[in-house]
Amino acid sequence: KAGVTQTPRYLIKTRGQQVTLSCSPISGHRSVSWYQQTPGQGLQFLFEYFSETQRNKGNFPGRFSGRQFSNSRSEMNVSTLELGDSALYLCASSLGAGEDNSPLHFGNGTRLTVT
Amino acid sequence: QKEVEQNSGPLSVPEGAIASLNCTYSDRGSQSFFWYRQYSGKSPELIMSIYSNGDKEDGRFTAQLNKASQYVSLLIRDSQPSDSATYLCAVEGTSYGKLTFGQGTILTVHP
Numbered sequence: 238k239a240g241v242t243q244t245p246r247y248l249i250k251t252r253g254q255q256v257t258l259s260c261s262p263i264s265g266h267r268s269v270s271w272y273q274q275t276p277g278q279g280l281q282f283l284f285e286y287f288s289e290t291q292r293n294k295g296n297f298p299g300r301f302s303g304r305q306f307s308n309s310r311s312e313m314n315v316s317t318l319e320l321g322d323s324a325l326y327l328c329a330s331s332l333g334a335g336e337d338n339s340p341l342h343f344g345n346g347t348r349l350t351v352t
Numbered sequence: 353q354k355e356v357e358q359n360s361g362p363l364s365v366p367e368g369a370i371a372s373l374n375c376t377y378s379d380r381g382s383q384s385f386f387w388y389r390q391y392s393g394k395s396p397e398l399i400m401s402i403y404s405n406g407d408k409e410d411g412r413f414t415a416q417l418n419k420a421s422q423y424v425s426l427l428i429r430d431s432q433p434s435d436s437a438t439y440l441c442a443v444e445g446t447s448y449g450k451l452t453f454g455q456g457t458i459l460t461v462h463p
């Protein structure tokens with residue numbers, strides 16, 4: 238079974254631009270979560286989607302948004318990029334609602350650099 | 353107080369020794385507990401999950417959970433140089449898909 242796939246692997250953007258990251262979950266997984274990892278803050282939760290609905294959201298500004306499609310694939314968008322948005326963005330998938338004891342499995346991440 | 357705290361590192365152990373990693377959490381409603389391993393430049397990889405009090409063993413790894421003490425640990429027996437990585441403790445409360453991570457403990461196993 239293929240793992241969580243994230244594209245692209247690397248991105249370099251300029252301040253003020255926007256960026257869209259993509260995530261394809263493990264087949265059969267309906268929940269997709271996004272995390273930001275930086276050396277200073279560690280891993281922080283951005284949001285979680287299930288059946289195209291955002292169920293949970295972390296403490297990030299509105300510049301960070303996401304969506305999920307009917308095939309469970311998800312995208313994350315960051316608008317008006319700031320230098321501090323430089324980070325590794327990780328997508329994780331799990332079986333989702335009603336499935337107890339379903340751990341998250343992470344993709345390889347997208348390394349975003351904002352200059 | 354941080355929501356999830358791990359023992360400060362880095363931790364260095366000789367090959368063949370037992371490595372002990374500890375984690376405490378503040379939310380008593382937490383339901384699920386995970387240990388992830390992250391090699392430098394890579395994404396976190398799930399190595400253990402535990403949901404009820406007690407011990408859970410998987411090969412050289414043993415996770416221990418004590419909800420009353422809000423404490424979870426990971427023991428790595430017969431440590432190998434390939435175990436050298438950052439170990440992340442993660443806790444899930446009642447929000448699906450939302451894990452709260454500790455800052456991680458860097459483990460180095462030297463030959």
